[in-house]
Amino acid sequence: MSTINIGEGFSFPKKFWESDYQELFPPELIKLLKNLHERLNPERLRLLEARKVRQEHYDRGEVPEFLDRNSEAVKGSWKVAPIPRELLCRRVEITGPVNVPKMVINMLSRNEKGERADMAMLDFEDSMKPSFQNVLDGYKNVILAVPGKLTYFTEDKKYQLNPNDMAYVMVRCRGLHLNETNIKINGEEISAGLLDLAVCFFHTARQYRLQNKTPKYYVPKCEHYLEARWWNNLFVELERATKFPIGTLRATFLIETLPATFQVEEILYELRDHAVGLNVGRWDKIFSDIKVLRNHPERIMADRSSINMERSWMENYAKRVIKICHSRGAFAMGGMSAFTPGKSPELRLEQTQKVSADKKREADWGHDGCWVSHPYFIGVAMNAFKNENQLKETLPDFDKYSDILPRSEGPHTIGGLRTNVRVGIAYMHGWMKDIGCVAFDNLMEDLATLEISRAQVWQWLHHQITLDDGVQVTKSLVASIFADEFQKILEEMKHETPENRHRELFVELEEARDMALRIFTQDELSDFLTTTSEPVEY
Template identity: 40%
Template structure:
């Protein structure tokens, strides 16, 4: 990698014109200041994560922390919500490539979560172009943002009154390998946060809105406090009022569901909502409880939000948020509309039932991955709501939700067909991700890193605990390798030879075999995958 020295010990790729345009000297100075101040604390937080997980691996179960009972039991509220964050009934999510950004801003939704995380492969080119795209989207509310597809010639332009833009940064565990500060890698989350803020805060404040983020994969209120300190420091650095920055925290790890009051309290000047990040939550349930043989999940396809442990999670999130004056966002509908009318009716019926459950639980809004679902979901979460949200729904009559409810084992089958589907999904997603695409339609679902994580960790856990499939076979490393060999042949035929070679499927198959048969669970698929970008 060709490098050049920049401001204050910053080292990064020899910049092209766009990188130089975005990384001005003041932007570099701000990033370096943030990294030096907050990287050491983050390293300790990640060490603490490992220690808590080691206790669970040794037999403990997650629970509410008695040391923070005062926070859970006392009366307090988060800072009042800004007006434009009180109406978030329908949000669309997706990566930050230019056509996606324009289509999402134009969708019939309230908000667009522009994603630098699970639906974005963190290539340097993708990250830098993504920051440019969001800068253009914020400039005069995207009025001058357009794009012409080089293949089809189709022209795209941001229309008037676009969706409210919220940026999701990477998780705390992910480094940014292209930039060094004082000779060490920087946290990817700080790069995403700092550059987005610096490029956009003036435009957003001129339109009388704040700078809004989604924060993923937190596990503990100490991590929320770290983010609160980052937000406070940033506001002070630029001389801005407190609460200019508002965040929505995804409750998508099992440890975090026991820390929701504490997370809201730590971020009370900067938080707006919690979100049910259901797919990552299922992945985290597997990963956190990987050594517990009585908590092994069945086929991914049957682990739906009506299951006891997931419905308890949804209802507790609503009750916690509304007690504190925060919104409670629902989870992702990952279906893709079908061109077949009958199949599409079935898809939309599933989506409607899922969203009606979320509305009944008291959620204030929900997510979709495809604009073709917007009309159906609007009938539930726009036409079906009286007002902009359900903050009045306090769920005060609910029985207390216990740790046992949140950890309840999930019944269901483990099938050969389910295992083979997991292999094909994980293989295709990994191939796309290491080829630079982080959000991929596979078998009628919009797959991102979270759903691929479920696919591969389920198999890993089945191997570890020698679970039996519906065909009577015990799941072993050898059985997985046999099925993988079969499914490689199936996928190669499905995608065709040209795509097979272009997307590095052989490399993806090797990586999938390594991480699924490793004796110790690889914490995130994106960590070894990042080395291949």
Template identity: 40%
Template sequence: MTEHQGNADYEVKLSLQTILTAEQQEILSSEALQFVERLVQRFASRVPQLLSAREERQQKIDAGDLPDFLPDTMNIRNGNWRIQNIPTDLQDRRVEITGPVDRKMVINALNANVKVFMADFEDSFAPAWNEVLDGQRNLRDAVNDNISYTNPDNGKEYALNDDPAVLICRVRGLHLPEKHLLWQGEPIPGSLFDFALYFFLNYKQLLEKGSGPYFYLPKLQAYQEAAWWSDVFSFTEDEFGLQRGTIKATVLIETLPAVFEMDEILYSLKEHIVGLNCGRWDYIFSYIKTLRNHPDRILPDRQVVTMEKPFLNAYSRLLVRTCHHRGAFAMGGMAAFIPSKEPERNAWVLNKIQTDKSLEANNGHDGTWVAHPGLADTARAVFDEALGTRNNQLDISREDDAPITAAELLAPCDGERTEEGMRHNIRVAVQYIEAWITGNGCVPIYGLMEDAATAEISRASIWQWIKHGKSLSNGDVVTNALFEDMLDQEMVVLEQELGSERFQQGQYEEAAVLMSRLTTSDELVNFLTVSGYEYLA
């Protein structure tokens, strides 16, 4: 082991391959590493237990059970309680932009016509070690109003505007490790590392500015996981002498099990939580993954699985009703489109954004997500009109709606499975996997800003079609052999689309091998990013 300078007695050790530069030692200082150690020592051992509980639940669903509201927590759902409070600078979240933590992106996102920037160490980010530390540096510099960037190609300079968006940090999910730091010989949870470093580097300056250490928590599947995070937050506040509830979080409801535990998740985090978010793309992936053994719940082409579909619209409305009943925000989902330089195509994109965001605003959401600054004005106009003089829609209770049932949340989704849809899935997944394993987690592909969630949908859909021997609209039965043939053919298409030079210089063949392994495996692999992490330095 190569120990961090001055840390010979630490049990959290940098791995043998890791040598910190002087700049990295400034970010991962002795004091910061001590805080990481305290968190890991106290909380890391519970993560495998939480992940094991996920697997136990999944085994029951695989055996025929269906997810449902929990009978033993009915008192929480029926109880008369509310979350603690929402800070002033989070009262208006009508448009949020998301993106990875590279320096230029951080500046552009904070300068966009939005209220919040969610800086992402998760689905739109490939967590190679140097990039993780660079990202933490970039956020620290942004918090200290000391961030700038000069494009090395054209000399264009980027700097923060006077009134940047509020910053929220999304940490990695509980399933993702940080292999460069070991505790008792095992990689520590990436989520704890991301949280610890962002908090440690920035909490003082954030509080002095009238803001605070705010986080997005991804991929939760059960209220016990939310309770774990609440313990992490409370311990941290006690360690640094902060009032209870100083740390605030928004939880993404992006797994099917979690939609049945939204009250319980809010309750478990009620001192620290400010809202829930419709993480729609991961939610679709989770629907496939959770119901993988149920042949009557198989989704069609992902392009037709829109928020108008009954199971997704029920999810959106239940989230609004649950959150507003508890005084919490109900955030809408991602618009993955990106602007086009072709006027006709761009008009189509903006129309899609307006339609999508109008549905969310009419359902009562307090705000929404965009992936590109060029869509912020359109999304904001929709919510400006819906909100009027209000900052949010906490007054929209949906209490008069008919109760949303488990059957509605699990409703089968109509639509075709097409050959072109399957081929499109293959091309998107291969291109995204290639980008991810070469260090880029956020990629424009065919007019959409793709992140890990859409690649997950692409490969999981085909896996499920193969498992259940489903037919495409042209009559072809989806088999391993059909998939492998299509994969070979679509690799030729990709080389033509990208050009031979770019194709040969990339890692597309490696991506295809990983795509094949994930799609034809006997068991559905939980996350492609866990497999892909092996490729990252």
């Protein structure tokens, strides 16, 4: 990769510095990034090393546990800072990749039925592949979306925002574990999450304030209260450097890892000056359950499609977040409905009924709002949440120390194995094209659901479990299923692909199959599909 040293020890791909992306990184921002990196990256690396040490303990048979029940975080009378008025109604939040302008505009706008989400989370993480082109396009889209100026043109249509009638713009940065390979400071790769937050806050915070709004962010993949402290320190450093009052930036953290579910109160305590809530990130949580307990034969997770919020440990985890958040004055957001609208009226009706039941359950438990992945389901989700929020619902009869450890309750089926394999092939097919989420089998499959499929196949294979169908999971069985599903997906996709592209499609899917098979059956389960963005190629 050919890079250019801009100054302050800041190196950047020369290919992009010669383009209009250069304006994203003025000297003031480069200096800020250098200072943030030098102050905060050493501690980030220590925190990531601590994750490895904890996992070694889990691999030897230990499990996560609740922390000191007499700490200030648990026993103290603290509350989070008052929630700004404009953030008090978050009944439905829609999310999708930040780098695609048409999708960003559709997320922020009303759907065909005239329904609009309260909030839109523009995502640099699970739904966006972190190619450098995607990252930089995402920054540009955020900068234009906040004031309502983002537009997109096709040959026959213009997509644009209505600044007076659009969802509230939020940004989800990348996680603590991710490096941005393409930007280095003093020879070190910069933290991707730090970069995302700093660039977006630097360019948009004043625009938010001109609108009497609050810069609002989502932070993923937190595993420990000390990690929350690191993020809070980053918030403070950003505010001080840009001369904003402490608490200007507000954040919602996803509680989507098994270790974090045991530290909900401690995490919120660390964030109390900046937090507006926590979110029950159900899909990444299932992945984390499998990953953390991967060596525990008594906790082999069931088919991914059967693990829902009705499972006892999942319900207890959600209610724990609700009880703690509301007792501390913070929002408790529900999870994602990952459906994409089916092609037939019958299928869409079935999906609508499932979304309605899921969101009604979340509202009945006390969540303040929820997520959807497609504008079609905004109205269905909105109907479940009758009030602006449910901050007064504190679940007095629920014990926040209820059992939240996953259980091996089945089913474990050949059908579940096939589903995981299909997701692997389809997702990697998109990934190879720099796409981070794919509509497949009437679901929106993003990195979180790919990670579930990857981890589950690995766990079943590692323990060579015998499925309910009586078949033992072996490498040869997994390979044969990959071969079967490759042929099925190829035939399915041919119907939607011009005939002159069928050979190209075959080659693409073959490569996706081989890539997915390799990562699903590797000897050691890697913590994430990737921890770095792809280097720019020339």
